[in-house]
Amino acid sequence: MLSVESAATVRATLPAVHQALGEITGRFYTTMFADNPDLLNNLFNRGNQASGVQRQALAGSIAAFATLLLDRPDERPDAMLARIAHKHASVGITPDQYQIVHKYLLAAIVDVLGDAVTPEVAAAWDEVYWLMANALIALEARLLREPGDPWLRATVLERRRQTPDTVSFTLAPSIPLTFAPGQYVSVGVTLPDGARQIRQYSLSCAPERDDWRITVRWVRGSGPDGEVSGWLHANVQAGDELTISAPYGDLTLAPGDAPLLLASAGIGITPILSMLDHLVATGSTRQVVVVHADRSPADHAHREELVRLVAELPGATLHRWYEKAGACSCDPAPRIGYADLSAIDLPDGLVAYLCGPLPFMRDVRADLLHHGVPARDVHYEVFGPDLWLGQD
Known part of the structure; x- marks a missing residue:
């Protein structure tokens, strides 16, 4: 819950921040990646950065979270943030990386809004950020399979062509884990330029099966071509090993008898x-x-x-x-x-x-x-x- 003082300041400045969020998030990513290139090459999706989709999503999440704090101050934000937390856990986001994001995001707000960011305004939006970040850190800690390396190995048992641009891979994970119908795994690959990129793929089989299956469509023709999907299509065959995460995702089939x-x-x-x-x-x-x-x-x-x-x-x-x-x-x-x-x-x-x-x-x-x-x-x-x- 926002403090009374910060709530008043955020409410007064939210229209200006909302209007400038596109520029703020653009400045944020540009400066953060300039100083921390490994984040772009080894953690963030380069395709989504090139298309601007990640920038739009960040702006939308900040605006939505701030609005929720103002309009529904007594509600916990977990439901809204669960989707982000699952994605973060699936790629191995760590709590210390929230400090990096904080540094560059608040600096971007100051750079874009200039003198309008008084010490009171900066403190209020700092409070918004840490309420959001700490909620995510707590959610992600509960989701993580165990501390340490979040990745495991999976052997490809079968590769099957489904359509001209879609291939399914049947996998045997190195560690027996359960999942809920509707969840996904992250797949991490090292591309020819040395960058490690991570993408999520839904598990397209029942958890009752002995093996897992992902289905990968090669993304082409609508913005940057899919780097990871293209690499998987071109290189992965039965007998190969993939680096994958444990299953995550909050779109899961709830039990019951409702239609x-x-x-x-x-x-x-x-x-x-x-x-x-x-x-x-x-x-x-x-x-x-x-x-x-x-x-x-x-x-x-x-x-x-x-x-x-x-x-x-x-x-x-x-x-x-x-x-x-x-x-x-x-x-x-x-x-x-x-x-x-x-x-x-x-x-x-x-x-x-x-x-x-x-x-x-x-x-x-x-x-x-x-x-x-x-x-x-x-x-x-x-x-x-x-x-x-x-x-x-």
């Missing part, structure tokens, strides 16, 4: 597959509405597996949309165009899990709210920095 909507688009199908595989493995009879949207049948990763899993669940129905028709002996027949929940009879009291591009999830969420589904029952996963953080 489910599992909605995905593109590679967002991966955590949904884990949930479906888990429901099959546990003999679930829950009512499940499965929605998937993709560019075409040929682009639909795990298409036959999705159909099989839905068929094995007595209470499940499948609805597919493809942007363009293609050769597909699909049953039931898919629709052509974009996903439209108005074409589906949705059960009352459903809980929804969404994963896919932000426009897809925003449209689906809006449809669900229009149908009367409470916002608390709509859960989502964003691949990469969360540009949706703090939005209702």
Whole structure:
């Protein structure tokens, strides 16, 4: 909770800080990486830095957290920050690195806002930062598998082509760990220029299986090409070893008997597959509405597996949309165009899990709210920095 004095100062200065956040976060990353190049090459996602996505996500999280402190001072921030904490734990962020971020972020605020940053303003935003940082440090400490090296080894048991730009890797982790359906692991690789880059990939199988599986789409054509996804596609074969994290992620299938909507688009199908595989493995009879949207049948990763899993669940129905028709002996027949929940009879009291591009999830969420589904029952996963953080 912010002190009374700081709350008044933050409230008065929040509009100016919010307006300048893009410039502040840009200055922050530029100066921090200039002085600490290893952070960019060994921890931060270089692709997200090049595209500006990470900068947008940081600005959104700061603004959302400050607004929460002002508007809901009696609420703990854990729920909002859990998604960030899982990502941080999965890449091995350490408490001392929050000191580095603090140094450069506060300096960037002073550089951009100049004389408007009085000692009182600096102290108030310093308090905001440490409330956020300490909440994250505490959450991450509870999430970490154990102190020390957060990484483990995994042997690649199988490599399988799913679509022209998607490959799945079946893994045997060196340490037996459990995970919840919907979680992900980080994969760390050393690239040809010597940089170590880390990316997260959802586990696309049930936790009841003896092995793990990740599905990797080679990111190309929408900003910087994916460095890690491209490296995995080009280099990793059965018998190789990967460096991975323990499983993390807060989009996990909650137990119960409420009806489910599992909605995905593109590679967002991966955590949904884990949930479906888990429901099959546990003999679930829950009512499940499965929605998937993709560019075409040929682009639909795990298409036959999705159909099989839905068929094995007595209470499940499948609805597919493809942007363009293609050769597909699909049953039931898919629709052509974009996903439209108005074409589906949705059960009352459903809980929804969404994963896919932000426009897809925003449209689906809006449809669900229009149908009367409470916002608390709509859960989502964003691949990469969360540009949706703090939005209702």
